[in-house]
Amino acid sequence: MTAPPDDCLARNEWLCGAYLDTRRHLLFDAVVQHLQLTVLSVLTGLAVALPLAVLARRWRWAAGPVLALTTVLYTIPSLAMFSLLLPLYGLSATLVVAGLVLYSLTLLVRNILAGLRAVPEETRQAALGLGYGPIRLLLTVELPLALPAAMAGLRIATVSAVSLVTVGAIVGFGGLGNLIYAGMNTYFKAQVLTASVLCVLIAVAADLLLLGVQRLITPWTRAARA
Amino acid sequence: MDQGGPGVNTLTAAWDWLTDPAHWPGADGIGHRLLQHLVLTVVCLAVSCLIALPVALVLGHLGKGGALAVNISNVGRAVPTFAVLVLLLLTPVGRWGEGPTVVALVLFAVPPLLTNAYVGVREVDRNVVQAARGMGMTGPQLLFHVELPLSLPLVMNGVRIAAVQLVATATIAALAGGGGLGRIITAGFNLASTPQVVAGAVLVAVFALLVEGVFEIVERLAPAWARGGR
Numbered sequence: 001m002t003a004p005p006d007d008c009l010a011r012n013e014w015l016c017g018a019y020l021d022t023r024r025h026l027l028f029d030a031v032v033q034h035l036q037l038t039v040l041s042v043l044t045g046l047a048v049a050l051p052l053a054v055l056a057r058r059w060r061w062a063a064g065p066v067l068a069l070t071t072v073l074y075t076i077p078s079l080a081m082f083s084l085l086l087p088l089y090g091l092s093a094t095l096v097v098a099g100l101v102l103y104s105l106t107l108l109v110r111n112i113l114a115g116l117r118a119v120p121e122e123t124r125q126a127a128l129g130l131g132y133g134p135i136r137l138l139l140t141v142e143l144p145l146a147l148p149a150a151m152a153g154l155r156i157a158t159v160s161a162v163s164l165v166t167v168g169a170i171v172g173f174g175g176l177g178n179l180i181y182a183g184m185n186t187y188f189k190a191q192v193l194t195a196s197v198l199c200v201l202i203a204v205a206a207d208l209l210l211l212g213v214q215r216l217i218t219p220w221t222r223a224a225r226a
Numbered sequence: 227m228d229q230g231g232p233g234v235n236t237l238t239a240a241w242d243w244l245t246d247p248a249h250w251p252g253a254d255g256i257g258h259r260l261l262q263h264l265v266l267t268v269v270c271l272a273v274s275c276l277i278a279l280p281v282a283l284v285l286g287h288l289g290k291g292g293a294l295a296v297n298i299s300n301v302g303r304a305v306p307t308f309a310v311l312v313l314l315l316l317t318p319v320g321r322w323g324e325g326p327t328v329v330a331l332v333l334f335a336v337p338p339l340l341t342n343a344y345v346g347v348r349e350v351d352r353n354v355v356q357a358a359r360g361m362g363m364t365g366p367q368l369l370f371h372v373e374l375p376l377s378l379p380l381v382m383n384g385v386r387i388a389a390v391q392l393v394a395t396a397t398i399a400a401l402a403g404g405g406g407l408g409r410i411i412t413a414g415f416n417l418a419s420t421p422q423v424v425a426g427a428v429l430v431a432v433f434a435l436l437v438e439g440v441f442e443i444v445e446r447l448a449p450a451w452a453r454g455g456r
Contacts, residue, residue: 072435075390075431075434075435075438076430076431076434076435077393077394077397077398077408077430077431077434078394078397078398079394079397079398079400079401079408079411079427079430080397080408080411080426080427080428080430080431080434081427081431083411083414083423083424083426083427083430084424084427084428084431086420086423086424086427087236087237087420087424156303159300159303159304160303162304162306163303163304163305163306163307164306166306166307166308166309167306167307167308167398167401169308169401170401170411170412170415171415177306177308177309180306180308180309180312181308181312181401183312184312184315184316184402187316189316192309192312192313192316193313195309196306196309196310196312196313199306199309200304200305200306200309203303203304203305204304207300207304
């Protein structure tokens, strides 16, 4: 019988290089799942939020109910949200994505709507005077001017989604949250800390990436300040 | 599956679970979990306010530490609640019953309180502050008689965000073995009982909406000046 190896894994240390070496594939798969769940839910959320915000802008009476509904959704704690969707989606990745979409709606609708409302009336009138139809006005004037506010919402929604994906561990689809959950049950300190740190790194990287995109697609906001 | 469809069936089953008198008493009963959740939320909200509000008001009054006070909310959003709960559970704090839950709750309630109170004090009209100084008000008088009353709407908004955050965090605490209504959900998952999971989720959702509702009512009842110009 050989003696157990005396490395940081055996000693259950928080920081452990051997953990990174031996579980590289596990970590990689978890990060990929984490990114997939985040990207899918944020993009779906954006696809739903954009028409909602445009409709709420066009028809004033729709704004109140839309904002009230999304606020109510945002108030429901994540664990309860996933649980309420269980009868509809079962233990699946779709359940986690659906829950995250409902969360991102509040932030996205509110910010896009604020951006659309902030478009100066003179600008709209000028575009109308130039013969712009309602669709061309929306696509080429109103939406571009609403971009800074919309991007701010998108950044907050994305960072929140990265953090909330971990709760998906309750149904087995939590990306890095799965590793945290498993690490908790086995008191595996290195795994919990590594997964947690990776999660924060993903959130920060996503935020910086979106900030870069925002600068690229709204060059006029910098020109005005300079 | 019968004619009612899965949605209707589950809701009926969840309702039956909720109204079953056997599920209410005892340490794992709904009554005890509800009380735990309420106590955790209220106590941690009070503690967080005691920690965050004096710091934020003084910093706002002095106009110092603004970058920290504003950015701490963004940091709080990027750190997963669940990860913090598990990390705390594996530290010595974890051996102390509800320790990890209480520490995590306070950690996540402090950022919105800090940010909103700081911004609130800084956004008080500088002319009003100048006028108060001109009348010979001292620093503390200025803070308590001018800046605090005028920043109350934003301060209260921070308390409201913190309260909603506390209810959500207390729910997730169940994943890491903490008490509260989330335990009904996690127990439901362990038993593979969808009705119990849904029943627990409904309880949590109603609890969260009630907390939000209390703040809404307080805001409506408040005198006009305390509601702000919005």
